[in-house]
Amino acid sequence: SQTIHQWPATLVQPVGSPLSLECTVEGTSNPNLYWYRQAAGRGLQLLFYSVGIGQISSEVPQNLSASRPQDRQFILSSKKLLLSDSGFYLCAWAPPGRGYTIYFGEGSWLTVV
Amino acid sequence: QKEVEQNSGPLSVPEGAIASLNCTYSDRVSQSFFWYRQYSGKSPELIMSIYSNGDKEDGRFTAQLNKASQYVSLLIRDSQPSDSATYLCAVINFGNEKLTFGTGTRLTIIP
Numbered sequence: 001s002q003t004i005h006q007w008p009a010t011l012v013q014p015v016g017s018p019l020s021l022e023c024t025v026e027g028t029s030n031p032n033l034y035w036y037r038q039a040a041g042r043g044l045q046l047l048f049y050s051v052g053i054g055q056i057s058s059e060v061p062q063n064l065s066a067s068r069p070q071d072r073q074f075i076l077s078s079k080k081l082l083l084s085d086s087g088f089y090l091c092a093w094a095p096p097g098r099g100y101t102i103y104f105g106e107g108s109w110l111t112v113v
Numbered sequence: 114q115k116e117v118e119q120n121s122g123p124l125s126v127p128e129g130a131i132a133s134l135n136c137t138y139s140d141r142v143s144q145s146f147f148w149y150r151q152y153s154g155k156s157p158e159l160i161m162s163i164y165s166n167g168d169k170e171d172g173r174f175t176a177q178l179n180k181a182s183q184y185v186s187l188l189i190r191d192s193q194p195s196d197s198a199t200y201l202c203a204v205i206n207f208g209n210e211k212l213t214f215g216t217g218t219r220l221t222i223i224p
Binding site for chain 1: 157
């Protein structure tokens with residue numbers, strides 16, 4: 001069966017510090033991978049998605065970036081965090097192809113202080 | 114107009130009653146529709162998916178889709194306190210790989 005792991009679960013970072021959130025998927029090959037953000041009391045916002053190694057599509061211009069160095073690894077980064085980057089970050093995966101169900105990891109709570 | 118719209122609630126339903134959650138979407142080429150449940154502080158978990166017009170039942174849950182009206186709903190029968198959560202509607206079209214979410218409806222089941 002497929003599983004998705006995301007870490008760290010929680011972190012508190014000062015403004016201007018870097019960020020790295022990591023996500024890996026097991027039990028499948030060539031998954032579609034996603035990063036979403038959910039700000040307090042708001043809906044899920046798609047940040048990045050990837051259909052293959054090195055293929056990253058950005059949905060929202062911001063100070064975040066994503067990379068997919070391996071087939072089942074997806075990384076969300078920032079060089080300098082802003083207060084507005086605080087939120088609940090969710091990695092998700094879907095089987096390769098179109099229109100398939102998306103499954104979420106456990107999420108990472110980021111507080112920028 | 115938002116791509117996916119839901120009433121934010123809160124929606125309060127007595128235990129044992131039917132909870133009805135509604136969602137409308139703007140993109141007529143949307144092909145797949147999903148309902149996720151999200152407990153406070155947790156990640157969303159999939160409850161139902163529906164692709165064709167009509168009803169789809171899974172246990173106490175029934176999803177209803179009307180593509181002509183661009184409307185999808187979720188019915189929860191015999192509501193339980195454990196059903197108290199935020200329910201997210203999501204849509205995807207086969208033209209891209211992106212799932213678009215509504216802002217969710219907060220449901221509270223009153224014992």
